[in-house]
Amino acid sequence: MLKLPVSCFIIAKNEADRIGRTIRSVREWADEVIVVDSFSTDDTVQLAEAEGARVVQRAWLGFGQQKRFAEELCRNEWLFNIDADEVVTEKLAREIADVFANGEPEFSGYGMSVALVYPGHTKPRLWARDHFCIRLYDRRVMRFRDSSLHDSVVTDGHKMGKMSSALHHHSIRSFEDMRRKLDERMWLTVANGEPQPRFKVFLRLITEMPMHFLKYYVVRGHFTGGWAGLKYASLQAWYRFMRIYRLWRLGSPKDEAVVLLLIFACNILSYLSTLDILYV
Structure with missing residues (x-):
């Protein structure tokens, strides 16, 4: 897959057991992968760098603040946010590539379902419908909310596109x-x-x-x-x-x-x- 003009960013702390899988799911199509780490005490940083990500350290200030800081580090205007415990499936990656197939995307942001994967399972349950989030967006138009508690993209009423495929969310280890x-x-x-x-x-x-x-x-x-x-x-x-x-x-x-x-x-x-x- 050709690289897309998209910067992918991840916030992390002590995610050594999961972050490698996450980075591998985006590095083949994202122009760059940035990890903002909050001084992990495990091997998160080493593993992220080994997978090709750029790692920047920053003390934890809150969900929204951390992601807004990560937005500023990106070299592209189009951003994709993924958590360290999530995975982009091949089907979703193809959908993201299709958005850029004809140049500038039709919408300023795209949402997708986030489907939980239970501990010990390899895929979501049948009819999973856990969350719907804006993860792919143009930062010239919208940004993450400046909030310690909430980490959502503020769309300001702009019409959003919608992906039919879901992110897989390995949220809980047990x-x-x-x-x-x-x-x-x-x-x-x-x-x-x-x-x-x-x-x-x-x-x-x-x-x-x-x-x-x-x-x-x-x-x-x-x-x-x-x-x-x-x-x-x-x-x-x-x-x-x-x-x-x-x-x-x-x-x-x-x-x-x-x-x-x-x-x-x-x-x-x-x-x-x-x-x-x-x-x-």
């Missing part, structure tokens, strides 16, 4: 790793969240876990993932609930009786999938 990541993200969200009315937080305490279980298990199709899909949906729902519970505790740390009853009810779902995650 379900224990998933718990750790969700716990870290929960505390980050709580620390950066804006205060909400007490009645709204209380309503979300009641609805957050069942609604998000339905969202992940049914709407996003994890019911096709068997036991792994049930565990994934349950963990996502539990940590969504725990985020709201933490917000409640911040507002009223002594108001325990109602909350404990809610936790007891919500844990019925957790026990169904053998998730030993009841802690407060």
